[in-house]
């Protein structure tokens with residue numbers, strides 16, 4: 001059990017090998033042992049800054065798709081965590097490496113990046129909050145799982161700031177909140193036994209596609 005909720009655990013199991021390929025990608029293992037080349041890391045961070053811009057918009061769409069005050073509060077909390085806490089990590093590391101915030105904002109978006117965020121946004125535009133959260137979950141909880149594992153298994157401090165952000169209480173709390181939100185949203189829309197709903201298979205497919213797009217994102221990071 002992940003500690004990030006019931007639906008997440010079930011969807012992650014349904015994603016099978018793709019989940020392992022995402023959370024144990026060679027890029028991740030390079031962060032763990034410090035062998036990831038710095039140019040690949042900075043290239044990834046620049047793309048990830050662009051990613052987080054669109055991803056924050058997708059979470060803002062979750063506010064639009066909310067049906068209760070509790071859902072709105074949870075979605076707003078995640079938008080704030082992304083914009084006020086996760087994006088500043090990228091700004092800080094890039095600034096220290098001589099990449100200004102203007103240059104960061106002007107980063108040309110790679111196709112793998114564009115494909116992922118537009119897939120998530122489309123899931124939200126064409127569906128309801130359950131569809132949107134199924135597409136958002138691999139991103140939030142995947143990095144939570146990666147951060148937690150690397151926090152205990154890392155053998156180098158080269159990428160300690162990055163690992164510390166995702167292993168930290170703040171990010172782990174955001175994963176727990178997103179997991180609780182996913183569970184509640186599914187129960188509200190699909191019923192208490194949401195995994196028996198006719199919608200469940202499609203939601204798991206959405207989760208799996210987002211997981212595959214995460215694998216592509218890491219792969220892109222290895223090819224500056």
Ligand SMILES: Cc1ncc(CN)c(N)n1
Nearest residue numbers: 048051052139140143217
């Ligand atoms: C591509 C990607 N996926 C997930 C995360 C974690 N929010 C991220 N920063 N970037």
